[in-house]
Amino acid sequence: xxxxxxxxxxxxxLMAVFSNVRADDDSGYPQVLARxxxxxxxxxxxxxxxxxxTPGGLGITVAYFRDHESxxxxxxxxxxxxxxxxxxxxxYESYTLHVATVERSHGFARNG
Amino acid sequence: xxxxxxxxxxxxxLMAVFSNVRADDDSGYPQVLARxxxxxxxxxxxxxxxxxxTPGGLGITVAYFRDHESxxxxxxxxxxxxxxxxxxxxxYESYTLHVATVERSHGFARNG
Numbered sequence: 001x002x003x004x005x006x007x008x009x010x011x012x013x014l015m016a017v018f019s020n021v022r023a024d025d026d027s028g029y030p031q032v033l034a035r036x037x038x039x040x041x042x043x044x045x046x047x048x049x050x051x052x053x054t055p056g057g058l059g060i061t062v063a064y065f066r067d068h069e070s071x072x073x074x075x076x077x078x079x080x081x082x083x084x085x086x087x088x089x090x091x092y093e094s095y096t097l098h099v100a101t102v103e104r105s106h107g108f109a110r111n112g
Numbered sequence: 113x114x115x116x117x118x119x120x121x122x123x124x125x126l127m128a129v130f131s132n133v134r135a136d137d138d139s140g141y142p143q144v145l146a147r148x149x150x151x152x153x154x155x156x157x158x159x160x161x162x163x164x165x166t167p168g169g170l171g172i173t174v175a176y177f178r179d180h181e182s183x184x185x186x187x188x189x190x191x192x193x194x195x196x197x198x199x200x201x202x203x204y205e206s207y208t209l210h211v212a213t214v215e216r217s218h219g220f221a222r223n224g
Contacts, residue, residue, distance in 0.1 A: 003169060005131035005208040015212050017129060017174055019117035019162055023222065050131055052164040052172040057115060060164040060172040062129055062210075094221040096117040098174075100127050100212035109206040110135070 006048040006064060008105035013047060014065040015102050019058060020095035029091050032083050039077060045070020064102075071099070118160040118176060120217035125159060126177040127214050131170060132207035141203055144195050151189060157182020176214075183211070 040046050045066035053059035065071040074080060087095075152158050157178035165171035177183040186192060199207075 002205075003133050004206055005133065005170065008208050008210065015127075015129065015210055017127065019164075019174065021115050021117065050170055050172065052131075052166045052170045054164045055167060058117065058162055058164045060162065060174060062131065062172060064210075088220055088222075092220065092222070093114075094116055094219070096120050096217065096219040098120065098127055098176075098214045098217040100214040102210045102212040105208065105210040107206070107208040108200055108204065110200075110204070 004109075005107070006050045006062070008107045009047055009064060009102070011102050011104055013102050014068060014071050015100050016063045016065070016071065017098040017100070018061045018063075018095060019098075020061075021058060021093040023091055023093045025090040027090065028086070032086065036080060036083055039079060040074055043070050043074055046074070116221075117219070118162045118174070120219045121159055121176060121214070123214050123216055125214050126180060126183050127212050128175045128177070128183065129210045129212070130173045130175070130207060131210075132173075133170060133205040135203055135205045137202040139202065140198070144198065148192060148195055151191060152186055155182050155186055158186070 040049070040063070043065075047064035047066060049061060049063040051059065051061040063074075065074070152161070152175070155177075159176035159178060161173060161175040163171065163173040175186075177186070
């Protein structure tokens with residue numbers, strides 16, 4: 001199974017782009033990240049997510065949801081809210097979150 | 113000037129997420145990328161862009177535009193179209209493009 005971008009879904013769907021610069025403090029981060037991935041995977045409207053990080057540079061995570069309701073459930077999850085608070089306190093130097101409705105999308109694969 | 117995510121703009125605005133896996137062929141890529149950055153910067157509705165790439169892994173580029181019209185001008189630019197064709201022929205193993213309208217956004221900066 002080779003590395004693949006998240007595929008194009010049938011529009012409309014929701015997309016949250018989280019672009020961030022990490023702080024030096026990494027304490028507890030991998031554990032919380034694993035737990036967040038576990039929680040969001042239980043959301044029936046969660047379509048997938050993908051991340052990239054330039055070493056020493058910017059990180060971008062994109063999460064895809066079927067509709068506003070499923071994204072709302074994720075945003076209001078209490079463990080997720082505690083993680084976001086910890087992120088602002090310790091893990092992130094700066095970030096921007098953009099929430100959007102996808103109107104069109106397409107994919108390309110050389111051997112697809 | 114430290115590294116910063118692209119800031120949150122006043123919604124609504126457009127966002128194009130290009131997630132991709134590179135092929136081995138890099139020929140001409142840096143030159144074309146520099147030229148694309150030059151062209152898009154002349155677009156009055158271009159708000160900014162940001163990229164991250166995990167070494168050996170996924171790359172994610174996000175470009176932000178004020179409205180559909182400015183994104184259309186960029187999509188239909190002939191040099192850009194030639195670059196996209198070259199990308200499918202040589203530079204990318206696979207990619208997905210998601211085009212969306214941003215409905216809300218916010219930023220955080222530790223010392224901001």
